[in-house]
Amino acid sequence: MIRYLRYAFLIALALVLLTVALANRAPVAVRLLPDDLAGLTGLTWGMELPLFLIIFAGIVAGLLIGFVWEWFREMKHRSTASVKSREVTRLERELAVLRDSTSVPKDDVLALLERPKSR
Numbered sequence: 583m584i585r586y587l588r589y590a591f592l593i594a595l596a597l598v599l600l601t602v603a604l605a606n607r608a609p610v611a612v613r614l615l616p617d618d619l620a621g622l623t624g625l626t627w628g629m630e631l632p633l634f635l636i637i638f639a640g641i642v643a644g645l646l647i648g649f650v651w652e653w654f655r656e657m658k659h660r661s662t663a664s665v666k667s668r669e670v671t672r673l674e675r676e677l678a679v680l681r682d683s684t685s686v687p688k689d690d691v692l693a694l695l696e697r698p699k700s701r
Contacts, residue, residue, distance in 0.1 A: 603638075
């Protein structure tokens with residue numbers, strides 16, 4: 583059921599994007615700098631593109647900037663989780679060593695039952 587809802591959503595999104603693309607086919611002049619500043623610096627780069635390409639490129643650029651921003655923002659959380667994971671692993675090994683060295687069972691059957699299961 584969820585698969586069909588996802589397909590229906592993707593089809594609806596494709597139709598909306600196609601409609602936007604067909605409605606905005608007119609060419610638009612895209613320039614690197616405003617005319618006055620371009621004349622001053624000599625950088626007069628520009629080209630004509632359909633408006634829908636500009637719209638879609640803006641959406642993709644916004645998504646990429648957001649993903650990169652979020653990745654940098656969560657870097658400290660990933661680093662802390664990695665440190666804590668290594669610390670937990672070290673403490674589990676230390677606890678296993680302490681259990682083996684301090685526990686002296688009186689019976690072989692009890693020794694087998696009390697031994698921690700390996701993963």
